[in-house]
Amino acid sequence: MAFATNxxxxxxxxGSQGSGKTTLAExxxxxxxxxxxxGSVEDGTSICDFTPEEKAAHHSQSLAxxxxxxxxxxxxxxxxxxxPDYAGDLHAALQVADxxxxxxxxxxxxxxxxxxxxxxxxxxxxxxxxxxxxxDREHANFQTVLSDLQEAFGAGxxxxxxxxxxxxxxxxxxxxxxxxxYIYDSGAAEEAEIPSEMEALEATVHEQLIEGIVVADDxxxxxxxxxxxxxxxxxxxxxxxxxVDGSVFPVVCGxxxxxxxxxxxxxxxxxxxxxxxxxxxxVTMSDITTEPECNPKADQLAFVFKTISDDYVGQxxxxxxxxxxxxxDDNLNNSTNNNSERLRGLVSLLGGSTSDIGEIAAGDIxxxxxxxxxRTTDTLTNAGQAVVQLEPWPAPVLAYGIVPxxxxxxxxxxxxxxxxxxxxxxxxxxxNDETHQTLLWGLxxxxxxxxxxxxxxxxxxxxxxxLRVPYRQTVTGNGDAEGKHKKQSGGHGQFGVAFVRIxxxxxxxxxxxxxxxxxxxxxxxxxxxxxxxxxDGMSNGADLGFPIVDxxxxxxxxxxxxxxxxxxxxxMAGKLAFNAAFAQANPVVLEPMAQVEITVAAEYxxxxxxxxxxxxxxxxxxxxxxxxxxxxxxxxxEAELVRYxxxxxxxxxxxxxxxxxxxxYEILNGALPEAATxx
Numbered sequence: 001m002a003f004a005t006n007x008x009x010x011x012x013x014x015g016s017q018g019s020g021k022t023t024l025a026e027x028x029x030x031x032x033x034x035x036x037x038x039g040s041v042e043d044g045t046s047i048c049d050f051t052p053e054e055k056a057a058h059h060s061q062s063l064a065x066x067x068x069x070x071x072x073x074x075x076x077x078x079x080x081x082x083x084p085d086y087a088g089d090l091h092a093a094l095q096v097a098d099x100x101x102x103x104x105x106x107x108x109x110x111x112x113x114x115x116x117x118x119x120x121x122x123x124x125x126x127x128x129x130x131x132x133x134x135x136d137r138e139h140a141n142f143q144t145v146l147s148d149l150q151e152a153f154g155a156g157x158x159x160x161x162x163x164x165x166x167x168x169x170x171x172x173x174x175x176x177x178x179x180x181x182y183i184y185d186s187g188a189a190e191e192a193e194i195p196s197e198m199e200a201l202e203a204t205v206h207e208q209l210i211e212g213i214v215v216a217d218d219x220x221x222x223x224x225x226x227x228x229x230x231x232x233x234x235x236x237x238x239x240x241x242x243x244v245d246g247s248v249f250p251v252v253c254g255x256x257x258x259x260x261x262x263x264x265x266x267x268x269x270x271x272x273x274x275x276x277x278x279x280x281x282x283v284t285m286s287d288i289t290t291e292p293e294c295n296p297k298a299d300q301l302a303f304v305f306k307t308i309s310d311d312y313v314g315q316x317x318x319x320x321x322x323x324x325x326x327x328x329d330d331n332l333n334n335s336t337n338n339n340s341e342r343l344r345g346l347v348s349l350l351g352g353s354t355s356d357i358g359e360i361a362a363g364d365i366x367x368x369x370x371x372x373x374x375r376t377t378d379t380l381t382n383a384g385q386a387v388v389q390l391e392p393w394p395a396p397v398l399a400y401g402i403v404p405x406x407x408x409x410x411x412x413x414x415x416x417x418x419x420x421x422x423x424x425x426x427x428x429x430x431x432n433d434e435t436h437q438t439l440l441w442g443l444x445x446x447x448x449x450x451x452x453x454x455x456x457x458x459x460x461x462x463x464x465x466x467l468r469v470p471y472r473q474t475v476t477g478n479g480d481a482e483g484k485h486k487k488q489s490g491g492h493g494q495f496g497v498a499f500v501r502i503x504x505x506x507x508x509x510x511x512x513x514x515x516x517x518x519x520x521x522x523x524x525x526x527x528x529x530x531x532x533x534x535x536d537g538m539s540n541g542a543d544l545g546f547p548i549v550d551x552x553x554x555x556x557x558x559x560x561x562x563x564x565x566x567x568x569x570x571x572m573a574g575k576l577a578f579n580a581a582f583a584q585a586n587p588v589v590l591e592p593m594a595q596v597e598i599t600v601a602a603e604y605x606x607x608x609x610x611x612x613x614x615x616x617x618x619x620x621x622x623x624x625x626x627x628x629x630x631x632x633x634x635x636x637x638e639a640e641l642v643r644y645x646x647x648x649x650x651x652x653x654x655x656x657x658x659x660x661x662x663x664x665y666e667i668l669n670g671a672l673p674e675a676a677t678x679x
Contacts, residue, residue, distance in 0.1 A: 003074040005294055005363040006275045010076045010320070012097035014090065014121070016113040017082030019103040020133040020256045022048045022060050025079045027259035028266055032068035034350065038259070048079040050352030053453050061450050063089035063306050065318055065349045065365065070266045076365045082113060084654060085444035087394045088426030090117065092305045092376070094124055095281075095390050096320040096365060099243070099273045101265070102130045106140035106166075106253070110148040112601070112655045118153060119627045124391070127243045127274055131265055132253040135163045136170045142253060146205075149251060158212030158239070159205050159251040160268075161261070164195060173253060173261045174198060176206045177232055184260045210235065212249075216242025236272075244274045276363025281322055282389040283379075289389065292323045296361040299383035300324035300332060303390065307376045307423035308367075309454075313354060315423075316347065316367045317374055322388065327359040332380040335387050339373035341380060375422035393425035395659055396441035398645040400448055401465040403438075409461045413438070416460045420451050427451055434547055435468040444645055469639045471546040471676055472590040472665060478503045479585030483533075483577025485569050496569030497559035498522060498530050500577035502585055505550040507665065511538065514554040522558035522570065529567040530555045533574025542582055544672075546589065549665075553578060589672055590665040592638040597631060598648070600656035605630040607651055615640035635663065639673060 013021040022041050025048050030038045039045035044055030048064035060081040067076045078093040094100075100121050104110060121128055132145050142163045150157045164172035164181060172183035174194045179202070182189040194202055210229065214221045217238045220230055230238070242248025252268060254261030280291040283301065292301055306318040326332070328346045333339070347354040347367045360366040374380065379388045402417070404410040417440065421427045428441040442448040455462055480501045487494040505512060513531045522530065534555075538548040555574070596617070600608050609619060609632060617636040625631050641660060648656050 002359065002361060003364070005277060005296060005361060007073045008076065008276050008363045009073055009269050009273045010078070010096060010098045010276060010363075010365055011269055011273065012078040012080055012093040012100050013103055014080050014093070014100050014117050015082055015103040016105070016111050017059055019082060019105045019114070021082065021103045022046050022064075022079050024101075024103055024131065024133060024256040024262065024265075025064075025066060025077050027256040027262040028075075028077065029066060029068055029350075031259060031263045031266065032070055034066075034068045047351035047353075052457065053450055059083070061086055061446075062308075063092055064351050065306075065367075066351050067348060067365075071270045073270045074364070075266065075269055078365075083446060084113065084116075084649075084657075085442075085446035086450075087443055088424055088447075089306070090120075091391070091393055091426070094121065094126060095303075095305050097126065098276055098279050099269065100126050100128045101269075102128055104130060104132050104145060104149070105137075106132050106135045106142060106145055107137045109141075109145045110152050112653070115152055122246070123626075125246055127246055127278075128249050129243065129268065129272075130157070130249060130251040132251065133256055135166055135253055136168065136255040136258060136260065138167055140166050140170070142166060146251065150208075153249065155215050156212055156242070156247050156249045157251060158209050158242075158248050160209065161252045161264070162198065162202060162205055163253050164198065170255060170258075170260065173264065174202055176202065176209050177235060179206075182261070182264065184258060189261075189263060213239050213242060216245065216247040240272045243272050244278050283322065283386050284389055285384065285386045292386075294362045295323050296325045296363075298323040298362070299381065299386075300326055300330070301379070301381045301383055301386055301388070302326060302332075302360075303379045303388040304374055304376050305390075309419070309423065310352070310354075313345075313347075314370050316349070316354065316369050317371050317376075318349070318365065318367050319360075319380065320365050321360050321362050323362050324382070325359050325361045326380075328357075330382075332382055334374050334378050335381050335385045336378040337373060341371050341374055343368045343371075343380075345369035376425050394443055396426060396428050396443055397658065397660070398444055398448060398643070399430070399439045399441040399467045400452075401437040401467060402440050402452075403463045403465060405461045405463055412458070412460050413455075413462070416455050416458050419458075420454060424451075432468075432470060434470040434472075437465070437468055439467060444649070467642050469642070469673075469676060470592055471544075471668070471672070472592075473541060473544060473546045473548045473587055474507075474550045474590055475502060475504045475548075475582060475585035475587050476667075477584075477586035479581030479583070481577050481580030481584065483573040483575065483580065485572035485576060488564075493561075493564035494566065494569045494572075495559075495561040495564040496526070496529075496566070496573040498533075498555055498570060498573040498577045499557040500530075500534065500574065500581050501554045501556060502578065502581045503552050504585070505552050507550055509550045509552075511535070511549070512552040514552065516554050516556040517558065522555070522560055523565075526560065526565065526567060526570040527555065529570040530558075530574035533571040533576075534578040536571070537575040537578035537582070542579055542587070544589070548582065548587075549590070551582075553581075589668040591668045592662050593635050593664055593666050594638050594641060594660040595663045596634050596636045596641070596658055596660045598634070598656055598658040599625050599629050599631050600652055602628060602630050604652040604655055605632065608632060608648070608656060611647075611651060612636060636660075637666075638662065639676075
């Protein structure tokens with residue numbers, strides 16, 4: 001069934017791990033009649049946790065899409081993982097959702113992860129509502145959670161409902177807009193009067209609701225402060241506008257496992273949730289950035305925000321249509337890489353299941369199978385070189401070396417790694433020629449372990465090793481030595497002698513070669529061979545094996561033989577001379593240094609700064625972050641950052657993040673770590 005653009009709701013379920021997002025999605029699908037019984041995350045039978053890894057872990061590890069019809073509307077649910085290691089999939093959902101439902105556990109409240117996601121959503125200007133979940137659990141406390149929400153997120157928090165009973169007694173909700181109760185003792189909502197013992201609380205929270213709504217309208221706020229109370233219809237109108245512009249954040253409640261009041265949440269998504277036309281996504285066309293109209297009759301324009309690998313269907317690219325209507329067998333241009341793609345199989349998704357569909361219109365979300373040249377973040381269009389401008393995916397902070405264990409694994413590894421990184425932009429692949437490692441970068445240990453498990457599922461057997469630090473060497477003094485290569489083994493021999501002088505260059509100077517030979521002691525044709533030998537010696541790194549940099553080498557004399565000299569002889573002579581001169585020139589080890597920026601909750605600032613000092617960090621100062629955090633700037637040796645993503649999370653209880661960028665090399669003071677070996 002095709003839905004008009006204004007009848008579509010793109011909704012992401014977000015929040016901390018364990019708050020019940022996947023169970024809530026399951027309950028909504030059940031209430032909508034899409035499934036006839038609810039599955040279980042713990043049993044591995046839920047619709048949205050469908051990968052083998054998720055079923056084994058009993059929590060979400062990737063973004064899942066499911067849709068259902070409600071009151072003549074199509075609701076696209078994006079179930080996101082809560083753990084920070086999978087923040088790339090949360091980021092993907094934020095690129096396409098028009099409304100975020102923050103799922104909060106009533107027994108644990110607003111934690112730092114939910115707060116961090118809220119700030120991310122606020123920075124993106126996305127509308128938000130809150131669903132306080134698990135009110136049927138022991139220790140559930142609606143009022144405490146509501147107070148936490150108001151303290152954390154401000155005056156725009158607007159409770160629309162109160163629970164009737166809590167813990168094992170939770171069985172309904174009181175609607176603060178209509179002053180009606182809805183009881184779920186029979187399994188379905190039955191209208192009733194609000195219990196008399198709740199009347200005083202209902203009146204107090206009703207006042208908080210009005211205050212939370214009127215902040216979205218300056219005129220209404222002024223009238224309210226003058227004592228004029230708006231009626232229900234006025235409140236509903238302002239509430240809807242306030243949700244769209246991000247000034248009002250309705251709070252509703254229930255239990256996904258009941259399921260209690262899940263149907264009411266679906267009602268709110270339809271009634272106050274913004275349609276796709278409310279969101280403007282920038283697109284660059286012919287060097288001009290514009291925001292295309294979400295019109296099914298306009299040029300075709302869509303972008304891929306997630307790629308799924310299905311064991312049976314193959315690659316499925318999830319995309320949102322910004323304009324136009326995309327139909328099966330359309331030919332579109334991938335304007336990101338300028339390749340043509342035929343969209344042979346359009347599909348609707350229900351977690352890991354797909355069903356064929358004929359078209360996907362502007363504002364809607366769907367999938368297409370088996371695209372050949374398209375990866376996550378790419379733009380598909382018939383409008384020339386239009387490219388959707390997406391926010392950058394989170395930058396990776398942890399890397400493991402990938403080592404194939406068999407020849408067959410070695411043959412398939414490159415293809416497997418490219419497939420992973422094409423699907424997930426928060427995974428990066430690096431081949432480090434200095435350390436001779438193939439590195440897979442990710443957002444944390446769990447993120448990387450998931451990627452490795454997927455490689456194993458592809459039949460690629462691998463081992464991992466820690467990232468090796470790319471040390472280098474240089475000289476701090478001068479050296480002068482003879483290099484002689486002489487060998488006689490019958491017939492033509494091998495003979496070459498070169499005298500080489502080396503001296504340091506400024507940091508970053510690289511390599512400079514000077515030919516100062518006079519009188520033909522080394523024929524001109526053999527001088528390049530001497531340089532090749534010196535470069536070979538620098539690359540091999542003498543005894544330690546670390547590349548040698550920032551050296552000026554001068555060949556100033558030598559000897560040759562009219563018969564036995566050759567390019568090979570002088571290559572060897574140059575290398576021998578360089579190695580001997582290097583040993584004389586006060587060699588030192590250089591270690592890479594990184595500019596580190598750490599954003600941390602203020603209460604952990606001292607702990608982080610002390611830890612940085614213990615890591616030989618050079619503190620450069622602090623700034624105030626946008627949400628009350630502290631931003632610490634430091635220069636830190638990369639050797640101290642190999643596992644910093646894991647260690648910083650442990651130190652701060654997950655209330656810090658960091659970025660790092662190499663800014664140069666400095667002389668290593670002290671002993672070389674035992675783990676640092678010649679590459």
